[in-house]
Amino acid sequence: MTRIFNILFILTFIFLTGCDDDFLDRSPMDKIDGEAMFSDPEGVKVYMANLYYQLPIEDFTYFRDGFNFNPSDPNNGGYLAAMTTDEAVHSGWSDMVRDWDFTWWEPAFELIRDINILGEEIPKLEISDLEKEKLRGEVAFLRAFAYYGLAKRYGGVPIIAELQVYDGNLEALKVPRSTEKETWDFVLNQCDIASEMLPSSWAEGQRRGTKWAALALKSRAALHAASVAKYWNDAPLSGEAVNQGLVGMDASEADRYYEECIEASAELINNGGFGLYGPNPSTPEEAAANYQEIFVNPNSVPEEAIFIKGFAIPGTNTGHNYDIWYVPNQLANGWPHPGRMNPTLELVDSYESYSQPGQSFPIVTTQDGSINDYSGFDPGKDYLRFDDPSEIFKGKDARLWATAVLPGTSFKGTEIIIQAGLVKPNGEAIIETKDSYSHNGVTYHTFGAPDWPQYSGFDTYGENMTRTGFSFKKFLNSDEPVVPSWNQSTTDWIEFRYPEILLNYAEAVLESNYSQDNAMSKAESYLNSIRKRAGHTTDISLTLENVLRERKVELAFENKRYWDLVRRREYHKIFDNSTKHALLPLLDLRVDPPQYIFVRKEVSRHPNRTFLPKRYYKPIPGIGTNELVQNPQF
């Protein structure tokens, strides 16, 4: 024992004294310095790819933990933004937005620093002036995107447009917050620079910012800013941040921002050469197939995709998990956690019907047509009966069929069974309980089949079944079985899609009552062109209600709804001690042969939720050291 100590003691001395003086001056072998990186145009490309990767693109890997959430163990329950809105519920969880959900602060300023490093290097590069201008345009585009991601979360933020250098004076690095208005103006200004300098497309079809992507970003950002200015008073806040204008804008600013949105959108619509994919379908079925194709295979719709983020290699951080999280339980293929995304009845109700264009078409379940009764099954009520559960959705917008898996429809060649229970011949019902009942020699199962792998709804098993009556389809591969492990999906993500720009234009025109340049009739034709692509044949008029409904259904699950509710200050009105709703298909044994009836009901195990107005902004971390003014009530 003593000997070992002696030896260790001596060795320790050798190790501690064995350093050369220049030990710390050696350059690492696995890294290259800035000069080497930027002296080679290929190095610039690599650096650029990293910047694009860091952009706040709310794609398949955007969860409440933040962006690019696909590390080696991406197990976060698949809980995402749509589930905190009225679009969907999670099969097991019912959380509302929490303080630090969907925040993006430190990674934002890391990205901004990386962008500024590139900005400093551009003049020193040995490339043509034309190439330099393109790079400068890209820097402006990336900067605008980053600040857009910050402004919609935090309001006014510190604007750092030049590389900060630490010279021992820490205080000099602390930049105070600009006002919300200044921040939005900065975003729009950077978009302008980008759209002037960037090319219309890149050689070799690289997925880099273009003139059109910059205009699309401007369209989106200006609409957000305009809405905040216009609707601030629907949920005003108070406190130091408000007094200094760090959050909130005056209503008089709204029209200016709407106009910016209209101009950017019009430029893209008129000169971008974009259009809708499959604009004139002959049947609703064709419309549904076209619509599905856009999201499953974005590269086949170049006319519609303005800016794409690619996913590439399965099993790495360029793969994602939508297919395994959200595929209906029956198609889990051995994966233990499917079925997480359950579209709500609210969303399903919103889709128009071909027979009654221009209005939401709620699912009617009873003879009396009442749609506001959520009190559950009542044997005394006169329910509509159907042989096939999907019949009740007949005539609804093709996009519903392409967005959600409806009870009794087929997906990947399998009939998806979603059944909530059965009604015995005596009128007694067994609902959302696993059970069976024999009648006339036939055994009927409450969930439509005897064992859990054979159905996809209402059982609490593993939180793998839908509890709203609907499963998810949009974005999901509709041919191949899922690969039951992490990060296996490589569907690309369309960040800017042409219909969004059309709808931005229409909303901005209506909200600001803009009449120049024949804007109203243009907006109406844009609105109807999107509907026509979805199989509608009757035009509807340009009203705010029509535009907002169209936006809700066309852009469903594209992570737009959350921000629409925020910018239009609708979140706290929709979620005021409110719950979400489900449609329960029941097999009714009171008739022979048995038929399906449907019950409109509150989602089970889902407590009421309230959105507090303070959550229109996110809390800023680290105010003890960065000395920024905190947002109200955090």
Add this chain to the structure above:
Amino acid sequence: MKTIIKIFIPILMFLVYSCELDNYDGPDAVIHGAIIDADTDELIEQDVINGTEIEYLEHGYETPATQYMVIKNDGTYRNNLMFSGTYTIQPVRGNFVPIDPIEVEVSGVTELDFEVQPYIRLKDVVIEKEGSSIVASFRLEQTVSNNVAKIGLFGHPEAHVGASVRTMNVERSINGVVDPETEFTLEWSIPDNPSADKMFFRVGALIDAPEAKYNYAPARKLAL
């Protein structure tokens, strides 16, 4: 092995022991009080959850964090874990006309009432069970010229009932200035199988002002 353990135990004890006990004193003061109607001297009913809050800042720090207290339904508040010192204190986002912050010296047991002007007073409140319904009637006396946004009847098995703590609610939009003589009636039909035998019911009215909260009358317990 034994030697190693013998060596490690003293080291471990040394490491553990070397921590000093927290050398700061604990909270030593109490603040309590109420939100009081300056005209009638009555307590102003509040919400515990998502209701009026009291913000306070402790002096003597460079960048003090804002701290919050909630207020009980009856309009009183109490914090038994305060540190003695000087505070800037202000009830905010309430159901009364905003008041300025007050500087207060807290030591021992400090009582601090806030005399304010409630946006709305609920008068002649009657909440009764009539047949298979709960019927509430009341009049509103508004003290400001803003519109009354809405009125509501809320029910919950617990006494903390209010707009945020409820299992039932009947709300009606008003969006106008109300006549103090107008009687409002809200009715809730009790379902066939109510979730509780007895419930607390409370009526309220919300003014249309930034960040305003409901004004209430005291809750009433009724058997269903």
